[in-house]
Amino acid sequence: MQVLSGKEVANAKLDKLSIECDEFIKQNGYAPQLAVILVGDNPASQYYVNSKKKACIKLGFAHKDYLLSANTREADLLALVEELNNDKMVHGILVQMPLPNGLDEQKVIEAINPNKDVDGFHPINVGKLLIGLDCFVSCTPNGVLSILDYYNISTIGKHVVILGRSNIVGKPMASLLIQKGRDATVTIVHSKTVNLKEITKTADILIAAIGKPLFVKADMVKKDAVIIDVGINRIDDETRKKGYRVVGDVDFDDVSSCVSAITPVPGGVGLMTIAMLMENTMKSAKMHSTEEI
């Protein structure tokens, strides 16, 4: 059984981006810049936003962080997004999800200039992705493809089953895998799927993204399948200093004896999400630097 290290793939990507960033600064006299907005005090979101900031610092990217209170008015949030849309030195804008109750996530996503939408959440980018046009690709599914590529795991002709139909992972993951060149046969299963286990058992590659800790057990996977675990769940654990530990959507210990390869949690897909975000920000900076204004 092979452990597919997201850490290794992410580090390789970040090393490359660090060199690209130095070259970009030499050529343009400024750094690629990411603006991150966090509304409220969700601990997991705080952790992710902090990780994104650390990645910017490590690579030499510029960054702006906006930490707004949970009772921020929607109009003020939209005004901030608009200000960043108009700031020529900002190349990527990310609003950390989920937003607190009372703020319309879709409205905020659609307020972001699609050319600075490094999350790939704007309907323009989602639509372009579906029909195979160049666009900003949602970071987590793009990170999954990078892991598969790094380990030479082809998806051509394979049956890929995606557990979960979220806008952030499941749907864009399916869009990517059905494109020419990826050539997978894709099934999405979700909470209302009948005979879920029978379907997941036919997967050559199983991608779990449902946010249910340790959901996938050995009796749900085919022998020698490749398992990609997108889940990041905190579960109580009195033996840990923090009182919790992080687990995926897959029960690693249960499935590891029957699969051919699997991503661990932590150290798997999660690290790739940040690496792909940095890649998208670099892409955006390059795009904006060659724009004729």
Ligand code: GUN
């Ligand atoms: N919440 C969970 N994942 C993500 C992500 O990739 N981007 C944003 N903006 N919010 C998230």
